[in-house]
Amino acid sequence: MTAATPASLVEALDWPRIEADIAARGCATTGTPLFTPTECAALTAMYDRPRHFRSRVVMQRHGFGQGEYQYFAYPLPPKLAAWRAALYERLAPLANAWAAAMGQPADYPAEHAAYLARCHAAGQERPTPLLLRYGEGDYNCLHQDLYGDLQFPLQLTVLLSEPGSDFAGGEFVLTEQRPRMQSRAEVVSLSRGEAVIFAVNQRPVAGTRGSYRVTMRHGVSRVRSGRRHTLGIIFHDAR
Ligand SMILES: O=C(O)CCC(=O)C(=O)O
């Protein structure tokens, strides 16, 4: 038996179900964990090692919520870079289908390295993967992770903590703003190591008279107790 690689683990996910959920709701859980508890613990422990990071953000200082996060520095931990590339490759065709449906250039390259080269040439050179840490009372306001003109339309958040024992509350929330209609909210429950794949900004929805666009935002409800850690994987880099 060969060791599982991020690429083989990505391939093994139930993509027909994931794609159907994304088409219906703009989000999907991976259904199975991407990371083992040991890997979740190792990523969580990295939070306290500043050499892995380029910057730290205390959310209450910016009105973003309460809690903190750190953006990884380049070079990313090799396994994280491999996950980012493998997930990008699986999602790029979907990104192209969305772009075509929204009348945008459907030219996301097949490989993440090529897309990053495009970001870097446009001045978006800083890495965006991040680790987030929330304690009791912390929350993350509804937001969008836009870091420049170039945006890859899907991203992931991986839950690194054990719901129920490490923390309570702290639900991942998505809202969908529809043209001339009231907004809809979706609460996503994850198991430890599992991820939610969701729309960064706009996505096309098939209507009776062609497709229309909805705008998504995501955030985290208040952590009632304990500590919650997540890993965010965003495919465009930042200005
Ligand atoms: O902590 C979370 O569940 C959300 C993190 C987040 O905003 C992100 O990954 O972009």
Ligand SMILES: [Fe+2]
């Ligand atoms: Fe975010």
